[in-house]
Amino acid sequence: MKSLVTIHEGRAANWALRLVAGAAVIGVMLWVPTHGSNPLIDQFTNAFVLMAAAMSLNLLLGYTGQISLGHNAFFGIGAYATGIIVSRWGWSPLVTFPIAFIVAFVIGVLVSLPALRIKGIYLALVTLALGLVFPQFIKWRKLTWLTGGPRGLDNAGFNFSKKRRTYEIFGWNPFGDMRGQGAKPFYFWIAAGVVVITYLVCRGVVKSRSGRSLIAIRDNETAAAVMGVNLAGTKAMAFGISAGLCALPGCVSTILTNNVVPDSTFLSIAGSITFLIVMVIGGAGSLWGPIIGSGLYVFITQKTGDWSDEKNIPAIIRPFFSWAKTSPGTGIFAVTLIALMFVAPRGIVGVWHQHSPRLMRIVPRRAGTGTGTGTLVDTPVDDTVAGEL
Amino acid sequence: MSLLEVRDITVRFGGIVALDGLSFSIDEGQICGLIGPNGAGKTTMFNVVSRIYQPASGQVLYRGNDLVGARPRRLPLLGEVPFLGHQVGVPAHEIANLGIARTFQNLALFPSMSLLENVMVGAHSQGHVGFGRAITRIGTAKENRVTRDFAGDLLVQLGLGPLMFRPAAGLPFGTLKRLEIARALAARPSFLLMDEPASGLTHGEVDELGDTIVTIRDQFSLTVLLVEHHMSMVMSISDRVVAMEFGRKIAEGTPFEVQSDQRVIDAYLGTGV
Secondary structure (H helix, E strand, C coil), X not given: CCCCEEEECCCHHHHHHHHHHHHHHHHHHHHHHHHCCHXXXXXXXXXXXXXXXXXXHHHHHHHXXXXXXXXXXXXXXXXXXXXXXXXXXXXXXXXXXXXXXHHHXXXXXXXXXXXXXXXXXXXXXXXXXXXXXXXXXXXXXHHHHHHCHHHCECCXXXXXXXXXXXXXXXXXXXXXXXXXXXXXXXXXHHHHHHXXXXXXXXXXXXXXXXXXXXXXXXXXXXXXXXXXXXXXXXXXXXXXXXXXXXXXXXXXXXXXXXXXXXXXXXXXXXXXXXXXXXXHHHCCCCCCHHHHHHHHHXXXXXXXXXXXXXHHCCHHHHHHHCCCCCCXXXXXXXXXXXXXXXXXXXXXXXXXXXXXXXXXXXXXXXXXXXXXXXXXCCCCCXXXXXCCC | CEEEEEEEEEEEECCEEXXXXXXXXXXXCCEEEEECCCCCCHHHHHHHHCXXXXXXXXXXXXXXEECCCEEECEECCCEECCCCXXXXXXXXHHCHHHCEEECCCCCCCCCCCEHHHHHHHHCHHHXXXXXXXXXXXXXXXXXXXXXXXXXXXXXXXXXXHHHCCCECCCCCHHHHHHHHHHHHHCCCCCEEEEECCCCCCCHHHHHHHHHHHHHHHHHCCCEEEEECCCHHHHHHHCXXXXXXXXXXXXXXXXXXXXXXXXXXXXXXXCCCC
16 A cells, blocks of 8 residues: 655654644643633543543553453542542642552552453453442441542532632733632643643553553463563553552542532443443554543533533434434434444544555654674565555 | 473373373473374473463473472562462463573464564563553663564564564464564573474475574574474474373484384374274
């Protein structure tokens, strides 16, 4: 297949491409909190929470191949870590992030212990049990002194003074007005920070020896063990890191709503399913898949949020949905999901990998020192051996 | 001293005895052929040495250390701690650190990875970057570069250079067999177990493979244990041959001795009616 543009990795064109992409991302990130409307900022913030959670699940399910339907529990551990520490002890919400990470990491490693011996559908069941039990455990009467029972915890986020406060950097006001509980740009930055940290952790792991061992476990456990991969230790670390990362957006969700209740969406099993869905539609086993999937999910749900009033439905699709008494958003998302699984079984990123070579191909840097000229074989394989890529 | 010494290894799967008191030894630098009809227990023997199967009894001595017997349990960082009891044998993932690598009969590659990444995973036992350093990126760039170049060189040496960025899935069987050899060599082994490397190859490729095995033995100073059904290749490159049938050793010696052994002939051709 001939591609329109061929770019060599590490050359000027490649760096230019990276710079343009990076500038676009940073541009959006700067424009939204300073110039965007409040609903837009909210939309981005909610998408960030979902993104970080889906990325953490991606590390475990997409890369290591260990299915988990209990990530709502790790999300909830983060949410309650912030809730308990801020509401009961009055610490700053920002210090709860590392604490939540460590607590969820330890619990993730503990959960992985049974997971070391089972796989596939059985592992799904064990983690599903964790996800189902978590909200009930939080509501347990003997824990009410800590978790607040079914009513949850209030005043669990930031509480700025009533006076209007702004922090300006050379006349630029990145955090907005910080008054009472209202500081949408400020929350945007916290959620964005969590996404960036999660992305950097995932990227660091994936592009290293440890990340290769994760993919090796997914592809062929026996071969991975023979290559020297410690299956038990690596799986436990993958569980731990994934759980720890999933707790961070949990903290953000508590800060955003200023309270935490055991029956909110992402803390119940629906949260796990949502993380799973957005990861799959974006593209499991890719760094950008969960980001794109979460963005799409939040876009569709927000767009269709007020469609229970049929006047809000765009005229072209109104006949299909106007009969519904409730908002057709969930149904629209379900139809989108089914359609996507038909045309893009490997997610949106999968479609990109499949079709982008027609447009642009990035040739990786040559591997090897070039000293190994003495070949061990008489007839080297040539590039045409398996047809075109 | 022999590099690998197998003593009275017995493996049972339920009521089936796959290996029945098998004993043989391999000296350093040798190419040892392991032959026998299908079901003789050759691959089972490989899986015992790679610690995938635990034998019911017997010892596998590698450089004098038993790989399969009970040993004091060791913890990471702390080493041997009293009252922890014993663990059975060396864990499977530590076999690569001891310098033992293997290829698989029916290909056990990582299909979603490129050829280059497959070989880089093969070098896993050579690396040091764990999760902590991967997240903080301390030393990852250097290790990635070194491993990548090392793997690239190996692929070029095995004639797979032009394909190194292709995913392993979908390539021809013969190419993937070569990739398995490259991946095994990436662990810088001193002992290489090859499970039917010639299966599925054409006649020309089989001859070439024989030369390749001798060359890598010399170049990487390896000891090779070779399971193979292509008799002409086994007999031409092996220093010693062990013949098996029904989990037992029936003959051992130079290729000529084994070829002329009546029990080997019977095992392959039948004893007649």
